[in-house]
Amino acid sequence: MDQTEKQMEFRKVIARINQGKNILLIAHKKPDGDVLGSVCAMDHVLKRVNKKHQAACVDKPPHNLEFLNCADKFIHEFDHNDYDLVITLDCGADYMTGYNEKYADLFKENKHKIINIDHHPSNEKFGGINIVDWTSASTTMIILEFLEFAKFKIDPIIATSLLTGIYTDTGSFMHSNTNSKVYKAASKLLSYGAQLSIIVKYAFKSMPVNTLQLWGRVLNTLKINNEGIAMGVATKQDFDETGTKSEHLTGLIDLLNSIPDTKFAVLLNEDEKGNVKGSFRTQSDNINLSDIASVFGGGGHKKAAGFSIPGHLEKEVRWKVVEEQ
Amino acid sequence: MDQTEKQMEFRKVIARINQGKNILLIAHKKPDGDVLGSVCAMDHVLKRVNKKHQAACVDKPPHNLEFLNCADKFIHEFDHNDYDLVITLDCGADYMTGYNEKYADLFKENKHKIINIDHHPSNEKFGGINIVDWTSASTTMIILEFLEFAKFKIDPIIATSLLTGIYTDTGSFMHSNTNSKVYKAASKLLSYGAQLSIIVKYAFKSMPVNTLQLWGRVLNTLKINNEGIAMGVATKQDFDETGTKSEHLTGLIDLLNSIPDTKFAVLLNEDEKGNVKGSFRTQSDNINLSDIASVFGGGGHKKAAGFSIPGHLEKEVRWKVVEEQ
Incomplete structure (x- = not known):
């Protein structure tokens, strides 16, 4: 998707969040640093704008990512009728949520409720709104772009969450998806107060005996x-x-x-x-x-x-x- | 050293290089990615301005850094009287060169010939000109700053050399010296054509069986x-x-x-x-x-x-x- 198209979709997302009464964020199964970073950033954003919301994941976050702000607040089951907006993050297909069979009607009749934000080239665009940018190194890179577009003040909690996604999805800036934009984003996030030492200590330098x-x-x-x-x-x-x-x-x-x-x-x-x-x-x-x-x-x-x-x-x-x- | 002071010294370095007839670059013993990146960048700079020069190191570069442009061109012995300018890179003290005893007079009577560029807080300022910035994450960060100050066009060879120093001295952006400036530098170097995949492949992802x-x-x-x-x-x-x-x-x-x-x-x-x-x-x-x-x-x-x-x-x-x- 090109820049103009993306910004049009960002505008729709802002409008939908503003209208939303109760919002559900969904992480993919076997959550990694990018999806947890994305969900925790959005969780904190919604908290700051006083939107009732919840984060869900079929699996528990791994121990080494428990330092993330929202990691202990995930619910595993829900009634999607309680929510008027569902945002899936970093999910390439509905089955990646782990909820596609259990809550099949959400992904079928109610798919208009879903905003699907992801960077996987294979994304199946299963949502009502689909922001899929496979040129982004991580989903947190898209969230950063979105928050900057929305002129939302990025605080240290959000910055740490977003940097976690960038760190883990680029393998500490070693994978081939590491580009000039990635470093620019990391530079900004540090200046917003991202706590690098915590990310490194827990996400990377933590190997149980x-x-x-x-x-x-x-x-x-x-x-x-x-x-x-x-x-x-x-x-x-x-x-x-x-x-x-x-x-x-x-x-x-x-x-x-x-x-x-x-x-x-x-x-x-x-x-x-x-x-x-x-x-x-x-x-x-x-x-x-x-x-x-x-x-x-x-x-x-x-x-x-x-x-x-x-x-x-x-x-x-x-x-x-x-x-x- | 503050920014003004550093820029004054940069001006002196430019003048000295312009005057230089034959320039010697010295790397510290047991060379690592930062010193080799610094020397190879400066070697390429001097080549591009048609200055007669040579790079020296008491030890051979390690196998995993042989991809650097100048890594196979190091001399191990020299007569320092052949050179009217000596630039030591990333050397915290004269003994780090490994030449302090053999060529003692260079580091004593002839120390005015030496430009000492380094980022170690313990640097002993053994040169005639000493550019020592311990707030820099690597010596290559100082070289980058110098080349930008001199408005020297950074090509992919120089960019790859400088990024190698940043990568290795920050442990792929995991050490505590990783700051916003470091990421900004990395972002620039990628846009100048630094070959990240080569650095990662050889400097990091190379573990013999x-x-x-x-x-x-x-x-x-x-x-x-x-x-x-x-x-x-x-x-x-x-x-x-x-x-x-x-x-x-x-x-x-x-x-x-x-x-x-x-x-x-x-x-x-x-x-x-x-x-x-x-x-x-x-x-x-x-x-x-x-x-x-x-x-x-x-x-x-x-x-x-x-x-x-x-x-x-x-x-x-x-x-x-x-x-x-």
């Missing part, structure tokens, strides 16, 4: 095969003995993908439900991991893809996936 | 004792079996220090020369690690300290240091 022990086990399995593929493995036993879950592997695949001169990296793990999950990452421009993941019924992007199938892992000469019959 | 295997072994030894101290251990056997050296532990102590609710983190390792090295890090403001390291004859700062003593490690109920008699 059992997560590190799990990572140690996986790194001990690390092999590079003849085809130049780096592979690490986490079995159910590894999770059980370290008291961890598959979510504690987050970030480890990027470490495997940092090995120079490899084609791509694979991380295989058994989860609690009897599935084998695979994550693929590459630094190469000439490999399509989406194709490779599709062999196992998965999918994704060229440089990052994955799959999940029922089964378990058996140790052979190397690790392979054994499908459950 | 045997380094990761070593890290896996250390993380497998990870324990938190009753006093809340997180400890990891690397033995000579770990280095031998993974084909690594103690330098491959760089960064791992920060991971140990990321464990929440611990007092501090300790990483012990045996090195090739029969020493036991200890590194200490804390996130706490109430602990003085310098004191703790001094018990073992070491030292450092409150939040980061270390020691090295002859000896080896023996496994007991927990790891302890056994001093050689």
